[in-house]
Amino acid sequence: MRLGVFFWHDSPNDQITFAGIENGFQAAGRAVLFVERRANGDRARAQLALTELRAAGCRLLFAMGTQAALLAQEHVPEIPLVFTAVANPVASGITAAWTGSGTSVAGASYWIGPATLVPVFRLAVPGLQRLGMLRSETSGVVSRAELEAMRAWIRTTPGTALQVVEAIAQNDDDVERAVAALLQQGVQAIWIPNDFTIYQNLHLVTKQATAARVPLVATALAAARNDAILGATVDFELHGRRTAALALRILDGEEPGALPVDTMHGFRILVNVDAARRAGIEVPLSLLVLADELIAEETTDDRPR
Amino acid sequence: MTAPADLTPRGTHLAQKLLFAVLALSVLLLVVLWSFVGPSLSTSFRDRSDALVQHSITAMRELATRHATQHRDLQKELVGHTTDARRRALLDLPFSLYREPEQLRAAIERDDQDRAERVHRNLAVLSLETERRAGTQIQAVLEDLQYEQERLAETFAVQLRTMHAELCALFLAAAVVVLGLGLHRLVVRPVQQLRAATRRVAAGDLATSVSVQSQDEIGALAQDFSTMLQQLRSSRSALADLNTNLEAQVAQKTHELAQAAKMASLGTLAGGLAHEFHNLIGGIRGCARDVRADETDAATQETLDVILRATDRATAIVHQLQRFAKQDKRQFARMALDQVAADALLLLEPEARRRRVTVHRSLDANLPVLGDEDALHQVVVNLVTNALQAMPHGGELRVHGRIDGDRVELLVADTGCGIDAADMPRIFEPFFTRRADAQDPLQRGTGLGLSVTYGIVEAHGGSIAVQSTVSMGSTFTLRVPLATS
Numbered sequence: 031m032r033l034g035v036f037f038w039h040d041s042p043n044d045q046i047t048f049a050g051i052e053n054g055f056q057a058a059g060r061a062v063l064f065v066e067r068r069a070n071g072d073r074a075r076a077q078l079a080l081t082e083l084r085a086a087g088c089r090l091l092f093a094m095g096t097q098a099a100l101l102a103q104e105h106v107p108e109i110p111l112v113f114t115a116v117a118n119p120v121a122s123g124i125t126a127a128w129t130g131s132g133t134s135v136a137g138a139s140y141w142i143g144p145a146t147l148v149p150v151f152r153l154a155v156p157g158l159q160r161l162g163m164l165r166s167e168t169s170g171v172v173s174r175a176e177l178e179a180m181r182a183w184i185r186t187t188p189g190t191a192l193q194v195v196e197a198i199a200q201n202d203d204d205v206e207r208a209v210a211a212l213l214q215q216g217v218q219a220i221w222i223p224n225d226f227t228i229y230q231n232l233h234l235v236t237k238q239a240t241a242a243r244v245p246l247v248a249t250a251l252a253a254a255r256n257d258a259i260l261g262a263t264v265d266f267e268l269h270g271r272r273t274a275a276l277a278l279r280i281l282d283g284e285e286p287g288a289l290p291v292d293t294m295h296g297f298r299i300l301v302n303v304d305a306a307r308r309a310g311i312e313v314p315l316s317l318l319v320l321a322d323e324l325i326a327e328e329t330t331d332d333r334p335r
Numbered sequence: 336m337t338a339p340a341d342l343t344p345r346g347t348h349l350a351q352k353l354l355f356a357v358l359a360l361s362v363l364l365l366v367v368l369w370s371f372v373g374p375s376l377s378t379s380f381r382d383r384s385d386a387l388v389q390h391s392i393t394a395m396r397e398l399a400t401r402h403a404t405q406h407r408d409l410q411k412e413l414v415g416h417t418t419d420a421r422r423r424a425l426l427d428l429p430f431s432l433y434r435e436p437e438q439l440r441a442a443i444e445r446d447d448q449d450r451a452e453r454v455h456r457n458l459a460v461l462s463l464e465t466e467r468r469a470g471t472q473i474q475a476v477l478e479d480l481q482y483e484q485e486r487l488a489e490t491f492a493v494q495l496r497t498m499h500a501e502l503c504a505l506f507l508a509a510a511v512v513v514l515g516l517g518l519h520r521l522v523v524r525p526v527q528q529l530r531a532a533t534r535r536v537a538a539g540d541l542a543t544s545v546s547v548q549s550q551d552e553i554g555a556l557a558q559d560f561s562t563m564l565q566q567l568r569s570s571r572s573a574l575a576d577l578n579t580n581l582e583a584q585v586a587q588k589t590h591e592l593a594q595a596a597k598m599a600s601l602g603t604l605a606g607g608l609a610h611e612f613h614n615l616i617g618g619i620r621g622c623a624r625d626v627r628a629d630e631t632d633a634a635t636q637e638t639l640d641v642i643l644r645a646t647d648r649a650t651a652i653v654h655q656l657q658r659f660a661k662q663d664k665r666q667f668a669r670m671a672l673d674q675v676a677a678d679a680l681l682l683l684e685p686e687a688r689r690r691r692v693t694v695h696r697s698l699d700a701n702l703p704v705l706g707d708e709d710a711l712h713q714v715v716v717n718l719v720t721n722a723l724q725a726m727p728h729g730g731e732l733r734v735h736g737r738i739d740g741d742r743v744e745l746l747v748a749d750t751g752c753g754i755d756a757a758d759m760p761r762i763f764e765p766f767f768t769r770r771a772d773a774q775d776p777l778q779r780g781t782g783l784g785l786s787v788t789y790g791i792v793e794a795h796g797g798s799i800a801v802q803s804t805v806s807m808g809s810t811f812t813l814r815v816p817l818a819t820s
Contacts, residue, residue, distance in 0.1 A: 054429065054432050057432045057433060057438060057442060058431075058432045058433075058434070059434075265424070265427070268424070268427055268428070268429075268446075271429050271432060272427065272429045274429070274432065275429035275431045275432050278431070278432070279431070294427045295423050295426040295427050296420065296423030296424055296426065296427050297423075303460055303464055312468075315405065315409060315461075315464075315465065315468070316409075316412060318457075318460075318461050318464060319409050319412040319413045319416060319461065320412065320416050321457060322420060322453060322457075323453055323456075323457065324456070324457045324460035324461065324464075326460040326463065326464070
C-alpha cells in the first residue's frame, strides 16, 4: 500500500513529524510504502509533485505543514488527506471546525494555546507586558493564526496585562526594518512564530535584538534551536505517531470528515542556554529546571574558574 | 692703629647649636612615632583586617546557604516537572498503535528512556549553568571583597598619608618653634643687647658694657664689640689728653711767638740804637782821647780818663746790644758744645767755689754743633754766671749736655732763689734785671746778659726756655741743631 507524503518545504518540524509517522506505522505493524514529494517552496513544483502522487496511486496523502495541506486540498481533492505539522487548521482554512472537516480531510495539530504560551514566555521574561510578534506577508498563514488566537485570548481573558505588537516583513529583505520597527515600540521580547520567512532570516533578527538586549521567544522549533532563548513547541515525533494513528483509522475505514482534529495535551519547552548567553540574558534557573530540553553546546570553555 | 679683630669663631658654632636642636627634635619625633603612632596604626589596621575577614566569612556563608536552598528548591521543581511531563506524555501517547500490551509497555519504556536521557542531558547543562552562575556569584562576592580590601587599603593609605602630613606639619611647626626660640635666644636677644649697647655708645656712653656670655659667633662678636669699646675709650682718653696738650702747646707757641715778636722788635730797636750810639760813642771817645793826649792838668786828665772808661763801657754795651740784635758778624764752624761748656765751667769754677756752689757736670762727649764758638762760650758763661748769682749763699749747679733727636740739649739748673712768675715773660728783654736794687751800679748789671744769650741762640737757629720756682731754683734749657756729618 502506497501512502503519499507531500512537503512544501523542508522544515525541521515536518521532518521530525514524518519520522514519527514512520515510527507509528512500524509500531502498528502495518507495512506501507511512503512516496515522498517535495515542492521546496515552489508552487509549480508543488503542483507537479501532487500530480505525481496522484499518478502513483496513493491511498492516502500526508500533507506536511499548513501550506502543503492547502495545496493538496486544492489539487488532489480525490485523495483522502491527512494534514500534520499544522498549527491551527481552522484559522488556516484547512478545515471548517476542530471537530471535523466534513470532507476527505483529517489531521493533527500541534497547536499550543495562548493560555499555555504566555506563562511560558513570562518564565523567560518575567514581567512581560509588551510582546512583539514578527511575521511575514509571504509565508504568514500560520503566524497570522497564532497572532489572532493570541489577541482573541487577550480580549477574552481578563488580567492578562499583555499587549502584542505586530510587525510584518514583506519579504526577506524587509525583515531588518520590521525588527527595527518592533524595537522602536519598546517591546520586551520578540515572538518568532511558525513563519518560514522569519526563521529563515533569524540571524538578521538576532543581530538587532541582541544589540538591544531584547530576548527572542519562539513557537517555531527551528528558531528555538538557533537564536531564540525560549521555544514552546510539541514533541513532533509523538505528533507524527499520533498522525499515523489517525491515518490508520482512515485506512481502516473511518470517514475522514468525521474525525476531529487531533491535538496534544503536552508541550515541550526548549531553552537555548547558549543563545541566552550570547544575548547577555540570564534565564531564571526555574525555567531551566522546567525546560524539557536545554540547548547548550558549550560545556566547559566559559565556566568560571 | 688697632689690630683687626680675630674673626675666627670661638666656642660652639651657632649652626651646630641649631643642628643639635633639630636633631633632638627629630629623636623626639621618632620616639613619638615608635611609642604612640606606630601601635595606633597597627591596631587600626588589624581591626579593619579582622572586620574584612569577618565580612568575607559572612558573605561566603550567605552564598553557601543561598545555593543550598536554591539547589533544594530546584530538585523539588525538577522532580515535580518530570512527573508532570511524563503524565502529559502518557496522555498524548497513541494507544491505538499498540495492539499488544508488550508493545505499549515497550513504547512507554522507550519514551521514558528518551525522557530520562533528556533529563540527564539537561541536568548536565543545568549543572554547568548553575556552576557557572555560582562561579559568577562567587566572583561577584570576591570582587566585592576585593573592592572592600582595596577600599580598606586605600582608607589605610589615606590615613597614613594624612598622619604623615600631620606629622610633617607637626615636625615643621616644632622645628620652626625650636629654631625660632633658638634664634631668638642665640641670635636675636644678643643682637638686641648689642644694638642697645651700640646705641648707648652712639649716645656717648662709652662706659657701657655688653653682657653676652655665649661662646658662639654672637659671643665672639660681643667680645669683639667689648674690645672695640675698650679701644674706643682709650682713644677718646688719648684724644682728650691730646686736646689738652694741644691747647697748652698752642698757648705756649702763642706766647713764644709773641715773645719772639717782642724780642724781634726789641732787637730791631736795640740794633738801631746800638748803631747810632756806636758812632756817637766813637766820636766822644775820639774827642776825649785827643783832649786827654793834649791835657796836662791831672784833674782834667782824671776826668777825661773817667770819660774814656765810660765810653769803653758804653762801647761794650753797644756791642752786647748788637749781639742781641744779631747784627754782629759771626763765622760758624763745626765744634763740640760739650767742650765749649767744659771750658766755660772751668773759667767760672773759682767763682763757684767762692760762693760755695757745688757743680755737677754731666756732659755727653762729642755734642757736635755748627756755630760761633766764642758766642756759644759767652752763652754758657752768661747762664752759669746767672745761676751763681742766684745762689749767693751756696747751692748746687747742674750742667747736663746730651743729644735729643736732631738737637743738642744743654741744661743749666740751679737751686737758687728762682724767678717770680711775673718776671718770667721779661727775663730775655734787654736791660731787664732783677738786681736793680744793688748798691753798686756794676753789680746791678746791664740787663743785657740773658737778652744777648737769647740773641746768640736765635742766631744759631736754636731755642732757650726757662722753668723756675721761687726759692727752689731755675732751669735753663738750651737747644741748638745737631751738626750732621
